[in-house]
Structure formats: C-alpha cells, structure tokens
Amino acid sequence: MTIKASAVPAYAICLVAAFTVSLPQPSRARNIAPPAVPFDLRVDPAANEPFLEGHAFGTQNYICLPSGDGFKFVLFTPEATLFDPLDPGKQLTTHFFSLNPFEPGKIRATWQHSKDTSIVWGGTAIPSTDPNFVAKDAIAWLTLPMAGVQGGPMRSDNVLTATTFIQRVHTSGGVAPSEECASMNDVGTEAFVPYEADYFFYRKR
Numbered sequence: 001m002t003i004k005a006s007a008v009p010a011y012a013i014c015l016v017a018a019f020t021v022s023l024p025q026p027s028r029a030r031n032i033a034p035p036a037v038p039f040d041l042r043v044d045p046a047a048n049e050p051f052l053e054g055h056a057f058g059t060q061n062y063i064c065l066p067s068g069d070g071f072k073f074v075l076f077t078p079e080a081t082l083f084d085p086l087d088p089g090k091q092l093t094t095h096f097f098s099l100n101p102f103e104p105g106k107i108r109a110t111w112q113h114s115k116d117t118s119i120v121w122g123g124t125a126i127p128s129t130d131p132n133f134v135a136k137d138a139i140a141w142l143t144l145p146m147a148g149v150q151g152g153p154m155r156s157d158n159v160l161t162a163t164t165f166i167q168r169v170h171t172s173g174g175v176a177p178s179e180e181c182a183s184m185n186d187v188g189t190e191a192f193v194p195y196e197a198d199y200f201f202y203r204k205r
Contacts, residue, residue, distance in 0.1 A: 030086075035169045035200060038130040041143040043165045043202050051162065052201040054082030054092040060139060060174040064181035064189040071183065073176040073191055078109070082199055093160070095199075102148035109144060111166070111199070116157030120201070122166050123147035139174035139195060143167050162203040170198040 032050040034043065058080025062073035077097040084090040091114045100108040100121040109122040122144030129140050144166045151158040174195025180186055 032200070034202075035167065035198065036133075037141060037143070037167065037169060038128040038133055040126055041128050041141060041167065041169075043143060043167065047205060048164050048202040049205050050200045051203045052092065052159065053085060054199045054201075055085045055088075056080040056082045056095060056195075056197045056199055058095065058195060059192040060176070060195050062176050062191045062193065064186045064191075066184075066187060071181050071186060073181050075176070078195075079192075080195070080197075082111070085198070100148050101150070106147075108147055109166075111160060111201075113152070113157075113160050116154050116159055117152035118158040118160040119150040119152075120146055120160040120163040120166065121148040133169075134171065137173070137175060138171040139197075141167070141169045141171060160201065163201050164204055165202040167200040167202075168197050169200065170196075172196045 032053050034045065034050050058078060060075060061077050061079055063076050064071055065074050067074070078095055080095040081091055082093045082095060084092055093111045093113050095109070095111050097107050098110040098121075100106050100110075102121070109125070110119060111122075112119045123146065125142040125144045127140040127142050128134060134141050146163050146165065149161040149163060151161050172195060174193050174197075176193065177191045180189055180191070
C-alpha cells in the first residue's frame with residue numbers, strides 16, 4: 001500500500017502523540033518557599049533549600065518530675081503525624097523521640113517517612129518564643145540541625161536522608177500544663193497536650 005507524501009506528516013504526528021501520552025509523565029518538583037522566621041532560626045538560603053513541608057497534628061507528652069526545690073512537667077516525647085498541606089489525606093511522616101544511633105545514648109527528636117521509612121534525627125534545637133511570630137499560648141518555634149539519617153530498604157527513595165535542617169513553625173497549643181504538678185504526690189502524672197505545627201525540611205542546594 002502506498003501512502004501519499006502529503007499524509008505522512010499528519011500520520012507521524014498522530015503516532016508520536018499517541019506514544020507520548022502512553023509514557024509515564026514525570027512529576028513536577030514542588031516549589032516550597034521557606035517560612036518567615038525570627039532571625040535566630042534562619043537557615044542559610046545560599047546553601048540550603050526546603051524540599052518537604054508537613055502539617056503536624058499530635059500531642060506534646062509531659063511527665064511531672066522533681067525539679068530543683070519544686071516540681072515541673074517535663075517533655076518526654078512528642079507524638080504526631082505530618083500530612084501534606086496540599087493533600088491533607090496524605091501522610092508524610094511520624095514524629096517522636098528515639099535514641100540516635102549516631103550519638104550513643106542520646107535521645108533526639110525523630111521523623112520517619114511514612115512511605116520509604118527513612119529517618120532523620122534532629123540535633124540540639126535553637127528555640128524562639130519571639131512574640132512577633134509565636135503565639136502566647138503555643139510552644140516555641142525551633143530550628144534543628146540534622147544529627148543523623150538512616151535510609152530505608154528501598155534505596156531509590158530515602159527522602160529524609162537528604163535533610164540538613166528541620167524547622168518547626170506556626171505552632172498552636174502544646175504548652176505544658178501549669179497545674180497538677182505541685183507536690184511529690186503528683187510525680188509521675190502524665191499530660192498529653194494537643195498541638196499543631198508546620199515542619200520544613202531542608203537539604204543542600
């Protein structure tokens with residue numbers, strides 16, 4: 001069968017278009033803007049860029065312990081789940097305290113990716129309660145350097161292993177109770193205080 005020369009371009013274009021549609025389309029990288037934060041919490045934008053953002057729902061968990069001449073509620077772990085702010089049904093990570101294998105015996109803030117199980121541990125936190133940013137009845141905003149990362153079993157993913165810094169911002173709630181921790185009878189009392197926050201994860205540019 002002979003095809004007229006004038007029909008070839010249209011025929012070829014149809015084939016190319018059909019083939020292109022059948023190929024998996026690459027996902028676009030999300031452009032995440034760093035949040036406005038107090039000066040002390042800034043992450044160097046020339047060397048780092050945010051690559052993951054999650055909105056957390058959970059609790060700050062406290063226990064009443066002796067402190068100096070009195071007693072106070074002490075944080076023993078957060079317990080939260082981070083969700084994609086553009087897809088609230090999509091779970092990104094869990095958040096808790098755990099032993100950091102890169103610092104033997106050291107308990108650190110921990111985030112574990114929900115899909116690939118990669119983990120990042122945060123180092124010593126820089127806190128801020130600057131009233132220009134932080135609500136009066138909310139826990140502090142934080143910037144934490146990476147103190148260790150661990151990949152999951154799938155080497156192709158391991159999202160959190162790229163982390164250099166973590167920020168906790170836009171906090172709501174989570175402040176330790178001011179009551180029920182005043183005497184030896186209260187020691188061991190636990191308080192699970194609801195909170196919300198946004199977390200930003202940075203990587204090297």
